Amino acid sequence: MDTKDYEQKGYLNEDYKFFHICDNENIDIPFHYHDFDKLILILNGNVKYIIEGREYELLPFDFVLVNRFDIHKPVYEADNGQKEYDRIILYLNHEFLEKYGLLDAFHKTKEIESYVVRFPANISTKIYDGFVKIENDLKVENEEYAGKLSTRIDVLSSLIEFNKACISEELGFTQEARYNRKVIDIIEYINKNLSKDLTIERLADHFYMSKYHMMRVFKQETGYSVHQYVSEKRILYARTLIMSGTPATSACLEAGFKDYSSFSRAFKLQLGILPSEVKI
Structure with missing residues (x-):
């Protein structure tokens, strides 16, 4: 095969x-x-x-x-x-x-x-x-x-x-x-706090790191930029919420997006469908 x-x-x-x-x-x-x-x-x-x-x-x-x-x-x-x-x-x-x-x-x-x-x-x-x-x-x-x-x-x-x-x-x-303990801590923090502020600046402050060093090491260890990782995890979390019956507008906020239009665009870009098209 x-x-x-x-x-x-x-x-x-x-x-x-x-x-x-x-x-x-x-x-x-x-x-x-x-x-x-x-x-x-x-x-x-x-x-x-x-x-x-x-x-x-x-x-x-x-x-x-x-x-x-x-x-x-x-x-x-x-x-x-x-x-x-x-x-x-x-x-x-x-x-x-x-x-x-x-x-x-x-x-x-x-x-x-x-x-x-x-x-x-x-x-x-x-x-x-x-x-x-x-x-x-x-x-x-x-x-x-x-x-x-x-x-x-x-x-x-x-x-x-x-x-x-x-x-x-x-x-x-x-x-x-083999792993970088700091990157693992960042990954765990992101996945537990998807609805919260996860900007580069906020994460760098939380982990007492230079944001440029954090971005470089994260990309090196995971293959993803911090922004891309956060965005994709948020979209997947929102999709899970919608599939379990949560209205798309509520899922948008629970997954950490500030407005529905940017959420909808990101959702379509990543998954190929709009939030309203998810099958429950």
Whole structure:
């Protein structure tokens, strides 16, 4: 499967999508986010993942969790063709996970500030076997009796096992990430205060930094300017509010925009639709 088939930004109209992908050429996808949650199992390759300012050097059988709206990018450096980047990826609709109570692992990433899980071999193998079963299901689901249902059951079974492992294996979440503590603090502050004053000057004062130094370091660590990061997070927050039934005018203010016209323009520019066109 070609990279362009899965390098998508935005929406997932199904409950889940499954990919098993191998690459042997360098990959440096730009920073981006998705409207869905993502679970990756690394099988091979010199690869690192950068998620919300944290950079992880990954090992075979590491699991990477990317929450919806988290800004992230993978970086793969080919090793003379000897270590191909081999991984299994599950795109997971947030509402699908919520419906079945399977968001615990993703919630835990936020709670303990780590996006990579490294289980004991017996647990990793059990979950991997479940993923292989899903892959085999997909090959025959249009030919077998109740094939699509069988695939769905195996997806749910694998997610149950994964969540159970994340809950019980407290030490599985690795803290081995490279990051700038100040940038992480800024990211956390922004996400907790989207309705408040988040101008460059206000943030620089709050964190006792030169605004030029803050902007330079933030861009270097996240790939986003501070202004772009704040704007995109506010739009995504407003969209979530609107989808939950909050009037667009109220969502505009709750997300930190001062007037509806600028909010509407930014919303259209980022998501391609007007706030009034969001489906509830």
